[in-house]
Amino acid sequence: MRLFRFLFSLAATICLVWFFSSSLSVKGKDLPPLGSFFNPFSGFWKNGEPSTGVNFEDGTIPGLSAPVKVVYDDLLVPHIFAENVADALRVQGYITAQYRLFQMDLTTRKAAGRLSEVLGERTLKIDRETRRKGMMFAAENALLGWKKSPESLALLEAYSDGVNAWIDQLSPADYPIEFKLLNYKPEHWSPLKSALVTKAMAQTLCSREYDIESSNALQYFGRDTFDYLYPQWNPKQQPIIPDTGQWKDWHVLQPPPAPEAAGTIGALLNAPNGEMPEKPEMDRYSVGSNNWALSGQKTKSGKTMLSNDPHLNLSLPSVWFQVQIHTPESNAYGVSLPGTPGIVIGFNENTAWGVTNVGQDVSDYYTIKWTDATRMKYQLDEEVRSVVLRVEDIGIKGKPSFLDTVRYTVFGPLPFDYEADNPLRDCALRWTVHDVPDFSTLDVFLALNTGKGYNDYKTALKGFDSPAQNFVFASNTGDIAIQVQGKFPIRGKEQGRFVQDGSKWANAWHGFIPWDQVPGMKNPGRGFVFSANQHSVPPSYPYNYIGDFEDYRSRRIFDRLNNTHAATLDSMKAFQLDNFSQRAADALPAMLFLLDKKALNDAEKQMVAELEAWDYRYDANKLAPTIFDAWCDSCYALTWDEMDIIRKAKKPVLYPDGWRWIEMLQSDTASIFFDIKETPGRETATDVVLESFKQMEDYFQKNPSKKTNWGESRPFAIKHLALIDAFSRLDLKPGGHKTAPNAVSNSNGPSWRMMVELDKEVKAKGVFPGGQSGNPGSRWYDNMVESWAKGEYFDLQFLKTAEDTNEHLLGLQTFSPK
Numbered sequence: 001m002r003l004f005r006f007l008f009s010l011a012a013t014i015c016l017v018w019f020f021s022s023s024l025s026v027k028g029k030d031l032p033p034l035g036s037f038f039n040p041f042s043g044f045w046k047n048g049e050p051s052t053g054v055n056f057e058d059g060t061i062p063g064l065s066a067p068v069k070v071v072y073d074d075l076l077v078p079h080i081f082a083e084n085v086a087d088a089l090r091v092q093g094y095i096t097a098q099y100r101l102f103q104m105d106l107t108t109r110k111a112a113g114r115l116s117e118v119l120g121e122r123t124l125k126i127d128r129e130t131r132r133k134g135m136m137f138a139a140e141n142a143l144l145g146w147k148k149s150p151e152s153l154a155l156l157e158a159y160s161d162g163v164n165a166w167i168d169q170l171s172p173a174d175y176p177i178e179f180k181l182l183n184y185k186p187e188h189w190s191p192l193k194s195a196l197v198t199k200a201m202a203q204t205l206c207s208r209e210y211d212i213e214s215s216n217a218l219q220y221f222g223r224d225t226f227d228y229l230y231p232q233w234n235p236k237q238q239p240i241i242p243d244t245g246q247w248k249d250w251h252v253l254q255p256p257p258a259p260e261a262a263g264t265i266g267a268l269l270n271a272p273n274g275e276m277p278e279k280p281e282m283d284r285y286s287v288g289s290n291n292w293a294l295s296g297q298k299t300k301s302g303k304t305m306l307s308n309d310p311h312l313n314l315s316l317p318s319v320w321f322q323v324q325i326h327t328p329e330s331n332a333y334g335v336s337l338p339g340t341p342g343i344v345i346g347f348n349e350n351t352a353w354g355v356t357n358v359g360q361d362v363s364d365y366y367t368i369k370w371t372d373a374t375r376m377k378y379q380l381d382e383e384v385r386s387v388v389l390r391v392e393d394i395g396i397k398g399k400p401s402f403l404d405t406v407r408y409t410v411f412g413p414l415p416f417d418y419e420a421d422n423p424l425r426d427c428a429l430r431w432t433v434h435d436v437p438d439f440s441t442l443d444v445f446l447a448l449n450t451g452k453g454y455n456d457y458k459t460a461l462k463g464f465d466s467p468a469q470n471f472v473f474a475s476n477t478g479d480i481a482i483q484v485q486g487k488f489p490i491r492g493k494e495q496g497r498f499v500q501d502g503s504k505w506a507n508a509w510h511g512f513i514p515w516d517q518v519p520g521m522k523n524p525g526r527g528f529v530f531s532a533n534q535h536s537v538p539p540s541y542p543y544n545y546i547g548d549f550e551d552y553r554s555r556r557i558f559d560r561l562n563n564t565h566a567a568t569l570d571s572m573k574a575f576q577l578d579n580f581s582q583r584a585a586d587a588l589p590a591m592l593f594l595l596d597k598k599a600l601n602d603a604e605k606q607m608v609a610e611l612e613a614w615d616y617r618y619d620a621n622k623l624a625p626t627i628f629d630a631w632c633d634s635c636y637a638l639t640w641d642e643m644d645i646i647r648k649a650k651k652p653v654l655y656p657d658g659w660r661w662i663e664m665l666q667s668d669t670a671s672i673f674f675d676i677k678e679t680p681g682r683e684t685a686t687d688v689v690l691e692s693f694k695q696m697e698d699y700f701q702k703n704p705s706k707k708t709n710w711g712e713s714r715p716f717a718i719k720h721l722a723l724i725d726a727f728s729r730l731d732l733k734p735g736g737h738k739t740a741p742n743a744v745s746n747s748n749g750p751s752w753r754m755m756v757e758l759d760k761e762v763k764a765k766g767v768f769p770g771g772q773s774g775n776p777g778s779r780w781y782d783n784m785v786e787s788w789a790k791g792e793y794f795d796l797q798f799l800k801t802a803e804d805t806n807e808h809l810l811g812l813q814t815f816s817p818k
Contacts, residue, residue, distance in 0.1 A: 056811040060818040061094055061165045063158065069802040070095065070813045075794060076772035076780040079324040079333075081802040085446070086158040088325050089341040091815055093162025093189070096321055100338040100774045101167070102178040103317045105186055106721050107339060108193045111200040112136050116402075117395040118184045124394065124402060131392040132406050132415040135203065138433045139195040145437035146191065152440035156191040159341040163189035176775060178722055189339075197339035198441055202433045204312065205357045205467035208548050211365045212423060213654035215498040220646060220653065229673075233539050234551050234659045238558040240470060240484060240531045241519040243540045250517060252542040255492050255510040282636045283583065283658040283739060288550050289356035290576065290741055291472040292530035292561055293480040295523065300566040303759045304474040307572045308345055308354025309750040311743045314718045316728060316782060318770030319751045320345075324799060330450035333764070333798050335752050342445040345752060347764060347798075351451050351475045352756040356531045358468035358486055360547040363431040364495075364509075365424055366411045366502030375417070375426075378409060379503045385410065411502055428502055430509065432466050432487050439463025454479045454522065461485045462515055470531035476758040482529035483520035484536045488513045491544050513543050528561045530554075532741070551659045552582035552739040569765055572755040575741060577791045583658060583739040584616040584628055590665040591635065594689040604697050618742075620711025620735035627707075630699060635692035636661055639685075641677050665689075711735060717747055718769055718785065720776075727776040729769075734789045753793065765793040 056072055066083040068091045073079070078095045082088035097104065109115050113130035115123040130136075147153050167186050179185060218226045289310040296302040312319050320335035325343065334346015345354050369379040377384050387407040394402040407414045411428035419425055440463065447460030457473045461483050464471075468486020473479070489496070489509040500507045519537050521529055534554035536545070560575055588611060597608060607627050614624035639661060646653045664671050669685035676683045676691070683691075700707040707713075711733030720727035736744030743749060754766040769788040773780040787794070797808050 056813040062818040064817040090162035093159040097163040097166040102176040104339040108196040111196040120397040142195040146440040202467040288533035291354040293474040298527040306352040306474040312751040317774035332449040355469040365427040369503035481522040578741040579617040618737035625710040626713040764796040
């Protein structure tokens with residue numbers, strides 16, 4: 001019996017050891033080994049940090065040529081003081097990894113199509129699509145371009161060495177908590193991973209195209225109706241660069257004429273995978289930004305000022321990491337992308353710079369004409385070309401790798417050729433992101449970081465290809481400027497707007513707009529430059545371009561800048577936090593004018609009174625924006641019920657821009673498109689406005705909890721990168737709207753608010769919705785979220801020496817050569 005008890009206890013102990021040391025799966029979700037995760041010496045307990053007090057320990061980093069001092073302020077911003085750039089970037093890599101290692105790892109895994117290695121088969125579809133779209137191919141080509149500059153490559157390697165120095169001194173007990181939850185260990189960093197970080201941002205900012213949707217719309221409606229519904233230029237818009245006659249006498253490069261009419265595709269194309277959004281979205285643009293610079297004639301101090309707030313998908317850890325980098329050559333402060341060296345948006349003692357997304361379409365789909373069923377050779381004019389095969393080996397946690405073969409043509413990869421029913425199955429993707437760059441991106445930003453004036457700024461930007469950005473600039477010598485910077489294909493009229501015939505080389509891109517003809521502006525007489533993702537230039541610009549542009553924020557910002565005088569940093573704050581929607585100011589008066597108020601009941605008349613008193617601001621404590629958005633969305637959808645016929649057949653179609661629809665409400669109320677197809681009579685805009693109001697009221701009657709103040713009415717969250725709710729902020733109710741300068745919507749919004757005054761002593765304020773640390777157990781994980789939501793800013797501590805002292809500084813850390 002005693003032997004039996006012993007054997008039973010031994011077996012139970014072995015089972016428990018196995019249970020607590022093995023990964024488990026519960027409802028399809030993997031759990032870490034519970035024993036190691038709950039181990040008090042090495043588990044998640046180790047990731048907790050004291051709520052008060054901090055100890056910055058000195059250390060050693062291999063490869064340093066001299067000691068480097070780092071001063072931390074009370075926001076946990078590192079201020080790096082080094083004797084040379086290589087040492088500064090080596091320490092930047094070390095510190096960024098110290099606070100953001102999981103973010104860096106997950107960003108590159110997603111961009112490389114390697115999520116399944118740690119998350120299992122459930123992310124295989126995502127990885128496969130990423131690989132097939134050529135993201136790793138693009139990163140490899142970026143690295144090829146960067147290697148053209150041995151000096152730049154050496155600095156990238158120094159940054160990587162710093163990251164790896166941090167990783168190498170970690171024990172499993174020290175891993176960030178997400179590595180413990182997902183049960184894997186961090187990999188070494190490399191310049192290729194830095195390239196993947198830049199490509200991840202490029203995918204966010206310059207991968208949008210509506211080739212199928214536009215092709216279907218043209219095919220269904222015909223040319224005349226298509227032109228009526230989808231004009232590309234809003235005459236009310238203020239472009240980034242106005243026509244002042246500067247391109248009147250240019251020698252303009254033109255592509256050869258296309259062999260056939262653009263958009264000729266035959267039958268309507270299906271939606272990829274049969275997937276369709278639940279409802280049409282009015283004004284699709286949601287990832288944008290604002291920036292502007294004011295000359296001394298516009299400011300109270302007589303000094304130039306610059307403001308920037310890039311709008312991105314918000315996350316925890318935050319998109320950006322604040323840092324100051326001081327070397328004998330420069331002293332710069334701003335934000336970096338974790339995983340890349342240098343400062344992307346910021347300022348130094350002489351200049352300031354910021355970016356917004358250009359929005360031009362730089363990706364086209366081309367139909368490939370195969371010579372036979374093997375789909376290994378294709379026709380290009382009179383030639384037969386062979387595809388190049390690229391085998392993608394996708395690792396899957398707990399399972400054998402998945403091998404995928406991707407066909408590449410002269411245009412690029414065929415992302416969907418494995419899906420027999422995908423309308424893009426035989427289409428190749430031409431995308432500027434795939435191209436080998438002429439310069440290193442690092443060189444561009446290091447040159448901005450060290451720049452002394454306008455000439456340095458202009459020279460630095462020449463090397464920036466993708467994603468195209470509007471670079472705003474100001475200097476302490478009084479210059480302001482803006483440059484639309486990127487690599488833009490020379491296209492014929494509407495080329496790239498539709499799916500194109502890839503068997504004719506005349507349809508290909510034939511070069512890029514010369515750099516000296518890409519639009520820019522310096523020191524305009526009006527005293528300001530600005531951008532908010534609107535059109536780069538008006539239609540008089542001699543090169544054709546298409547894209548996805550914003551129509552409302554730019555008009556509001558232009559009006560405010562044009563009418564401002566004696567501006568201060570507080571003025572800039574008010575402009576960034578402006579909840580006024582130009583779209584609402586355009587649409588609501590037209591809708592109220594058309595609304596038959598005699599047909600309304602008392603409750604409906606009360607809502608009308610709420611709307612009539614509204615100032616078009618999406619403030620969190622107001623009811624009117626909730627009512628207006630529900631009515632506007634209903635009215636827009638009801639107008640375009642014709643599109644439902646196409647959508648029900650699983651054919652994606654382009655919906656007209658919101659500004660065009662508003663224009664129809666104002667001046668074409670009898671348009672056939674206001675007719676409701678399901679009714680026997682012929683409706684006008686007046687009928688649609690009333691019916692949509694009734695639908696909106698009926699919705700609120702059935703869902704009374706939805707009829708609440710704007711901040712309460714819509715979902716808003718800043719999610720953790722791994723979508724772990726416990727590490728997310730789900731309790732925020734900010735104001736703002738995607739059509740207002742304070743462009744907050746769902747999980748998108750200003751990812752970094754910065755404003756700078758270039759006086760003798762640079763004054764700067766900033767905030768982002770998160771914190772410096774990526775550790776959910778740290779008090780610096782989300783310590784700025786509440787301030788960001790309330791519209792509060794922090795004074796940025798721009799230090800001149802490592803010996804500076806003030807009440808905002810926490811401590812000094814010294815790194816020595818190893």
